[in-house]
Amino acid sequence: MIGTDKMGHTYPGATVPFGSIQLSPDTDTIPYAVDGKYNPEVYKYCAGYQYDDTTIVGFSHTHFSGTGHSDLGDFLLMPTTGSLKLNPGTESNPEMGYRSRFSHKTEKAEPAYYKVDLDDYNIKAELTATTRVGMHRYTFPKTKESHLILDLMSGIYNYDEKNVWTFVRVENDTLVTGYRQTNGWARTRTVYFAMSFSQPITQYGHAKYDKTPYKGFWRKFDESKNFPEMAGEKVRAYFDFETKEDKPLLIKFSISPVSTQGALKNMQAEIPHWDFDRIKKEGQEKWNTELSKVQIVASEDTKVNFYTSMYHAFLGPTEYMDVDQQYRGLDMNVHSANGFTNYTSFSLWDTYRALHPLFNILQPDRNRDMIRSMMAHYYQSVHHMLPIWSHYANENWCMIGYHSVSVIADAIVKEILTGKEAHEALAACVQTAQTKYYDGLGNYMDLGYVPEDLNGSSVSKTLEYSYDDWAISQAAKKLGNMEIYNMFKQRAENYKNVYDSTSGFMRPRLSNGEFKEKFDPLDTHGQGFIEGNAWNYSLYVPHHPKKLIELMGGEERFVSRLDSLFSMELPDKYFEKTEDISREGIIGNYVHGNEPSHHVLYLYNWTHQAFKSHDKIRKVLTEMYKSTPDGLGGNDDFGQMSAWYIFSSLGFYPVAPGSTTYAIGSPSIEVAQIQLANEKTFVIETKNQSAQNVFVSHIEHDGIPLKKPFITHEDILKGGTLTFYMSDKPNPNYMNFN
Numbered sequence: 001m002i003g004t005d006k007m008g009h010t011y012p013g014a015t016v017p018f019g020s021i022q023l024s025p026d027t028d029t030i031p032y033a034v035d036g037k038y039n040p041e042v043y044k045y046c047a048g049y050q051y052d053d054t055t056i057v058g059f060s061h062t063h064f065s066g067t068g069h070s071d072l073g074d075f076l077l078m079p080t081t082g083s084l085k086l087n088p089g090t091e092s093n094p095e096m097g098y099r100s101r102f103s104h105k106t107e108k109a110e111p112a113y114y115k116v117d118l119d120d121y122n123i124k125a126e127l128t129a130t131t132r133v134g135m136h137r138y139t140f141p142k143t144k145e146s147h148l149i150l151d152l153m154s155g156i157y158n159y160d161e162k163n164v165w166t167f168v169r170v171e172n173d174t175l176v177t178g179y180r181q182t183n184g185w186a187r188t189r190t191v192y193f194a195m196s197f198s199q200p201i202t203q204y205g206h207a208k209y210d211k212t213p214y215k216g217f218w219r220k221f222d223e224s225k226n227f228p229e230m231a232g233e234k235v236r237a238y239f240d241f242e243t244k245e246d247k248p249l250l251i252k253f254s255i256s257p258v259s260t261q262g263a264l265k266n267m268q269a270e271i272p273h274w275d276f277d278r279i280k281k282e283g284q285e286k287w288n289t290e291l292s293k294v295q296i297v298a299s300e301d302t303k304v305n306f307y308t309s310m311y312h313a314f315l316g317p318t319e320y321m322d323v324d325q326q327y328r329g330l331d332m333n334v335h336s337a338n339g340f341t342n343y344t345s346f347s348l349w350d351t352y353r354a355l356h357p358l359f360n361i362l363q364p365d366r367n368r369d370m371i372r373s374m375m376a377h378y379y380q381s382v383h384h385m386l387p388i389w390s391h392y393a394n395e396n397w398c399m400i401g402y403h404s405v406s407v408i409a410d411a412i413v414k415e416i417l418t419g420k421e422a423h424e425a426l427a428a429c430v431q432t433a434q435t436k437y438y439d440g441l442g443n444y445m446d447l448g449y450v451p452e453d454l455n456g457s458s459v460s461k462t463l464e465y466s467y468d469d470w471a472i473s474q475a476a477k478k479l480g481n482m483e484i485y486n487m488f489k490q491r492a493e494n495y496k497n498v499y500d501s502t503s504g505f506m507r508p509r510l511s512n513g514e515f516k517e518k519f520d521p522l523d524t525h526g527q528g529f530i531e532g533n534a535w536n537y538s539l540y541v542p543h544h545p546k547k548l549i550e551l552m553g554g555e556e557r558f559v560s561r562l563d564s565l566f567s568m569e570l571p572d573k574y575f576e577k578t579e580d581i582s583r584e585g586i587i588g589n590y591v592h593g594n595e596p597s598h599h600v601l602y603l604y605n606w607t608h609q610a611f612k613s614h615d616k617i618r619k620v621l622t623e624m625y626k627s628t629p630d631g632l633g634g635n636d637d638f639g640q641m642s643a644w645y646i647f648s649s650l651g652f653y654p655v656a657p658g659s660t661t662y663a664i665g666s667p668s669i670e671v672a673q674i675q676l677a678n679e680k681t682f683v684i685e686t687k688n689q690s691a692q693n694v695f696v697s698h699i700e701h702d703g704i705p706l707k708k709p710f711i712t713h714e715d716i717l718k719g720g721t722l723t724f725y726m727s728d729k730p731n732p733n734y735m736n737f738n
Contacts, residue, residue: 001109001629002308003066005051007584007593008632010312011063012049012109014127014134016283017290017314018343018366020255022063023127023134025116026073027053029088032157046070048156051629055091056118057099058151059127061134061255062191064391065315066636067347069398071185071391073156075193075253078149079138081121086149086207086236094120098149111311112283124248128280131319132266136251137276140243144202148251150195150237152180163233164188169260170228173200176239177260178230186394188332191255194263198250198274199241206230206237250274257393258334262322269323290314293362294646297671299691304627306649306669309642313355314363316638317370320344320392328393330380340372345391347638349399350595352406354643357654361716364416364677371411371425374404378428386432400439400457400530401464405429409471410657413478414713422479429472430484433465433491441465443511449497452508452516452528459498459506459528460596463540466494470543471658495541498528499551505534522574522589531594533574535565542599542656545606555607562604566590566616585624585634590616592624593634598644599655602663605709611695611734614666617648618694621668650674650684651724652711660713664706664735666694667724680719686726693726696734700725709735 003010013024026048030041044050046067048060058078064070080098089097099120106117114127124139140146152166168178179192205225223230230237241249252271256262271279291310296303321327321342329335343366359367377387381395386404389396408425411417417425436442440455444465450458470492476484500507500515508516508528520527521534529537539562541548549558566588575583585593590600601620604613624633625645636642647653651667670689674682699706700723701715711722 001051002305002627003312003629003632003636004047004049005629006044007634008630009046009064009066009068009635010632011047011065012107013059013063013114014112014129014283015315016112016129016131016286018316018318019129019131020319021061021129021132021134022065022315022318023059023061023129023136023253024063024114025049025056026058026060026076026154026156027056028091029057029154029158042157043068045156046635048073051104053091054101055094055099056102056116057088057154058149059125059136060154060156061193061253063156064345064347064638065312066632066638066641068635068637069185070157071155071182071189073154074180074191074255076149076151076154077136077251077253078151079118079121079123079125079140079249080147080149081123081140081143082145084145084147084238086238088151088154110284111287113280126276128276128283130270130279130283132256132323133252133254133270135271135276135279136253137248138251139245139248140241142244144242146241146243146249148239148241148249150176150239152178152235152237155182155184157184165233166231166235168206168230168235168237170201170204174198177263179260185396185398186392189392189394190328191257191392192260192263193256194254194260194267196252196267197239197241199247202240202242204237204239206235250276256322257320257328258322258326262324262326266323287311293675294650295673295675296669298649298669301627302649302668305621305625305631305645308627309625309645312636312642313358313639313646316347317343317345317373320373330377330390330393330395331382332393333380335376335380337373337376340369341366342376343370343373344393345638346370346374346387346404347389347640348387348403348407349389349401350637350640351643352403352410352657353595353598353640354647354654355639356407357410357657358643358646360410360414360416360713361674361676367407367411368416371408371417372421374408375425375428378432383435383438384431385435385438386428397439400461402432402438402468403464405432405468405475406471406657409475410654412475413658413660422475423481426472426475426479426481426484429475430488433469433472433488444494445491447497447511448494449509451511453510457528457530459508459534460530460532460537460540462498463495463506463537466492467541467543467656469494470656474658492543493547495544495548496551499538504538504552506538506540507534522570524574532591532596533589535589536591536594536597536600539565539600539603540596543658545603545655548603549606559604559607559609559612562600563612564589565600587619587623590620592620592641592644595637595640598640599653602653602655602665605655605663605735608736610709610736611730611732614695614730617665618668621645621648622691651686651722661710662712662716664696664699664709664711666696666726674716676717676719678717680717682716682719683721684724685721686724688726689724690726690728692728695727695730697725697727697731698734699723706735
């Protein structure tokens with residue numbers, strides 16, 4: 001349940017690692033717009049569920065985890081009894097619709113399992129899942145008035161234009177198929193389904209909310225009841241059953257990106273039986289296998305937060321293909337994933353920073369397949385670009401940068417991606433980075449920066465492009481392509497072009513070469529930044545920390561700036577302009593709830609005061625992550641927040657993916673054993689660990705003292721032991737060898 005309250009935007013339902021199905025309760029359906037204007041209340045429901053809500057609308061099969069925008073919520077099912085109701089009602093008047101009140105006292109959430117009592121109907125609802133199939137178990141009271149609502153109108157972020165078309169076909173008295181085509185965040189998205197019941201339907205029908213009257217079959221049939229085909233933009237169907245208290249209704253619900261036939265194949269392959277408890281057990285065994293890749297000894301709070309973070313980190317990206325490896329591509333054609341597992345939902349502005357680097361340690365084979373999925377996207381793209389933020393065969397063009405190249409470069413330098421495949425991926429990175437019409441990139445290539453008068457969020461874009469360019473240069477160097485290396489090595493220094501030595505900040509620059517006059521380094525609006533301000537983003541040069549220190553006036557001034565970032569207080573006026581900016585996730589002006597700051601505390605390692613990061617890292621670990629529903633200090637962002645926690649609690653962090661070097665911090669565990677894909681074990685242990693002993697006095701690697709606060713990917717893959725000696729006081733001479 002951690003992260004299901006406030007801004008965490010996680011869901012509590014049933015899923016397996018990287019599964020296509022995320023079968024979870026939705027507690028409200030909020031319109032995206034009210035009177036033609038954006039409704040800020042919708043932001044709370046990115047995952048469909050808010051812990052403080054008192055009613056459940058139903059259980060839908062697809063969800064994002066921890067995102068700051070949303071889509072999905074496909075195929076909402078809701079069991080009811082009594083008089084049939086085909087509208088959801090409202091939280092204040094649930095009896096006006098099919099939703100139900102519920103209590104957290106009867107709610108239980110586990111990996112691959114969710115349970116709750118629907119109080120208004122005396123129904124126990126249980127959910128579990130395989131990769132492509134959700135399984136429901138509903139224990140009804142004995143009645144002839146039991147209904148199952150299939151709401152094809154409901155979706156997360158209910159855009160007015162959400163449903164393009166929906167179709168339901170009753171194949172027989174225990175099998176229903178259909179599809180849903182939507183136009184939301186993803187412009188054109190089609191998901192097919194097959195639904196099988198453990199007992200026959202007694203009758204069925206639907207309510208159709210389209211403005212046009214029925215036109216089919218020249219009115220020869222009553223299409224609203226017991227007619228086996230239902231179609232329209234706005235359809236809610238119902239299926240009736242006779243139920244008994246001792247015989248639950250079981251439902252298998254599979255999805256496919258390709259066809260109803262694909263959905264049926266998925267169901268037959270993954271759940272050919274009706275044993276709910278077996279599916280739950282197998283799903284939990286899959287989770288234990290994944291979670292056991294890191295075994296820790298730690299305080300109870302640390303263990304709960306650590307394994308919750310691993311759970312969240314392994315929720316996505318999600319598999320996106322049928323059991324026969326067919327999937328729908330970006331070109332809307334059906335493709336076959338020959339030799340790899342195809343994945344979708346790439347929230348790359350978030351996850352390139354720590355999640356994909358974590359996969360390179362714990363899930364290298366999956367990360368390789370994720371890159372292969374990105375390459376398939378590239379070949380299918382009319383723009384010949386790698387994904388920016390993509391899901392379900394759509395490119396959303398959300399957020400900035402071209403961070404697929406970071407994921408690819410990190411895999412190349414760490415030898416996850418090799419040979420011809422690596423060279424082809426590098427070529428895709430170069431092509432993506434030279435797409436002039438993309439988001440100010442042409443100006444960036446011509447001028448060396450993105451001008452604010454021609455393209456908003458210009459400073460953030462310049463900084464992120466320059467980092468991505470550095471990542472390309474590192475991949476090219478690894479592969480021996482010195483022409484590409486030299487080209488992008490030069491582009492990687494473009495961050496210097498938006499640094500204003502007068503103010504000491506990165507600052508928006510105009511196309512005439514001048515800096516924008518009105519400038520407030522604390523403001524997040526209209527200042528050239530996205531999800532951050534000049535204080536945060538001026539430290540976003542993860543690939544050249546030493547050069548950034550020199551640019552900002554030397555080590556003494558730089559350390560003072562880092563100190564101030566963590567200790568300063570922001571006036572209230574900076575929290576009043578948007579619902580996205582709140583005091584949650586912020587310590588001083590360090591914004592942990594938004595990703596551009598995630599590497600910042602580790603920048604002390606490039607100074608002679610590396611020890612200053614220790615207490616601050618531990619403060620973030622304890623204040624931004626708690627074992628409560630509101631325990632995340634910001635959106636989990638598809639696992640990025642969680643990946644930060646995993647790395648930082650282990651004691652090291654990938655400041656610049658594309659490098660094989662990790663910066664060392666202050667671990668919160670007592671012992672951790674990382675089971676590597678090469679069958680070796682990397683052990684991290686701490687001496688004198690406690691909540692007070694947050695400073696590292698010295699470190700040994702296999703008994704040899706470390707002289708610099710860094711370890712390499714090669715160090716980890718060799719196995720061995722990294723030993724931290726902890727203290728309640730900083731050691732001024734700690735790693736004073738920079």
